[in-house]
Amino acid sequence: MAGKPADYRDVHIGSLIEERRLRAGLSREALATPLDVSLSQLGKYLKGANRLSATDLDILARVLGVPVGFFFESMPGRDPPQPGLSDRPQARLEALADWTGFAQAVARAADTHLDEDRRQALGSLVRAVDHALSGQQPFDKANDSGPSD
Known part of the structure; x- marks a missing residue:
């Protein structure tokens, strides 16, 4: 069974990966090798034509030296984060x-x-x-x- 089709979020993530790759001076091979994918498949990820798995996104985050959340922080159309259980306001000491x-x-x-x-x-x-x-x-x-x- 095929996964869900790629959408604007995949394009956003792919562009961030490409931007970080260029900043780091890494070749496309340096990203494709740890993912065990062809350069053609990596290109599809970078364009957002294909969706990355959570495992592959974790691998890329480690190679690029960013937390996985980096790819989601500036996601277009995303509501500002609401405080979670660990983010409740703390009293000043x-x-x-x-x-x-x-x-x-x-x-x-x-x-x-x-x-x-x-x-x-x-x-x-x-x-x-x-x-x-x-x-x-x-x-x-x-x-x-x-x-x-």
Whole structure:
């Protein structure tokens, strides 16, 4: 059974692949070889006459050094993306009023769920962030004289 016929989306994707190929200075053979297709078939993909499979699109994205989503981001006629579950608005950290409660919750979670090495690593990270936010220089073993003024 044949797949769906190619349409304007396939033309768009093909033109982006060709554009990225030229920018990267790659030959058509460099794209056809990993796909295991002839140059003629690659030409049909680049013109949008034939539809690429998801697997082939993934291969081309890797060869061209772009994420697969690159081919869809500027798709004509596409509605702007709506926030997904992972894109819900986040509260700004400085807007959190009860930092002490937050710090206590993190400490309790670390004590409950982390081994000693990971607790130490988390403590080092928190101290580094605290130093960075307060403008202090972090302690450096090579320079143990403390921060310079």
